Amino acid sequence: MRRLVILSTIFCFAIQILSAQNKMPIIGVSASWGDSDTRVPKAYTESVMMAGGVAVVLPITLDKKIIEQQIAAIDALVLTGGSDLDPMLYGEEPIPALGVVYPDRDEYDMALIKAAVESGKPILGICRGLQGLNIFFGGTLYQDIPSTYGKSYLKHNQERDGKYGIHSIHIKDGSILKGVIGSDSIVVNSRHHQAINRLAIGFKVSAYAPDGIIEVIESVDKPIIAVQFHPEEMASKGNEQMLNIFKYLITLIK
Numbered sequence: 001m002r003r004l005v006i007l008s009t010i011f012c013f014a015i016q017i018l019s020a021q022n023k024m025p026i027i028g029v030s031a032s033w034g035d036s037d038t039r040v041p042k043a044y045t046e047s048v049m050m051a052g053g054v055a056v057v058l059p060i061t062l063d064k065k066i067i068e069q070q071i072a073a074i075d076a077l078v079l080t081g082g083s084d085l086d087p088m089l090y091g092e093e094p095i096p097a098l099g100v101v102y103p104d105r106d107e108y109d110m111a112l113i114k115a116a117v118e119s120g121k122p123i124l125g126i127c128r129g130l131q132g133l134n135i136f137f138g139g140t141l142y143q144d145i146p147s148t149y150g151k152s153y154l155k156h157n158q159e160r161d162g163k164y165g166i167h168s169i170h171i172k173d174g175s176i177l178k179g180v181i182g183s184d185s186i187v188v189n190s191r192h193h194q195a196i197n198r199l200a201i202g203f204k205v206s207a208y209a210p211d212g213i214i215e216v217i218e219s220v221d222k223p224i225i226a227v228q229f230h231p232e233e234m235a236s237k238g239n240e241q242m243l244n245i246f247k248y249l250i251t252l253i254k
């Protein structure tokens with residue numbers, strides 16, 4: 001009898017180890033919405049799965065309890081791209097060139113960031129996701145690069161397919177990004193007309209576009225990295241350097 005108990009204990013322990021080894025990381029991908037649907041471009045979910053994660057779509061809700069449970073259910077968060085953020089979030093009045101703003105999505109994204117930060121879950125911010133993180137941590141945006149950032153001479157709002165790069169970025173020595181990408185510069189796609197103006201406290205710039213626009217930021221003390229371009233559109237088409245950004249997010253999971 002005693003031997004049976006010991007054997008079954010060993011067996012249960014072995015199963016636990018095996019299931020822990022087999023557990024794949026769950027990566028929440030924040031959604032946008034239309035009139036009748038919850039939306040995530042599949043390039044995000046494809047990239048997460050190609051990187052070894054299990055992608056789950058997080059629908060917009062304003063219920064804080066549900067948001068907390070969404071974050072509790074995932075191992076890491078991808079904040080996706082989308083429409084402009086409300087400049088009122090960083091204390092500015094809207095300028096004429098501001099694009100469409102969806103206040104509910106802004107509120108959701110901010111609550112999602114808060115819940116993820118409070119529980120120490122890693123975050124990858126993409127495009128609007130980078131901008132939302134910068135606002136959450138106290139930074140500001142250029143509401144429209146062409147009309148408010150006088151030094152810009154680059155086309156940041158590309159019309160060609162996102163699987164093609166359009167402008168280069170220069171990656172700083174010593175940045176996490178440099179290790180992830182493995183080179184000093186890379187050509188990225190670019191589909192944004194807003195950008196970081198004042199960088200949030202607690203972050204450092206890891207890559208700039210040649211015109212000085214901030215393209216990648218890293219938190220100095222939290223598992224957060226954010227990019228202004230769309231790595232998912234290149235990663236899901238087989239770009240290994242871009243896929244490494246998603247793999248890096250997974251390495252941040254404790």
Ligand code: MN
Nearest residue numbers: 156190209228
């Ligand atoms: Mn750009």
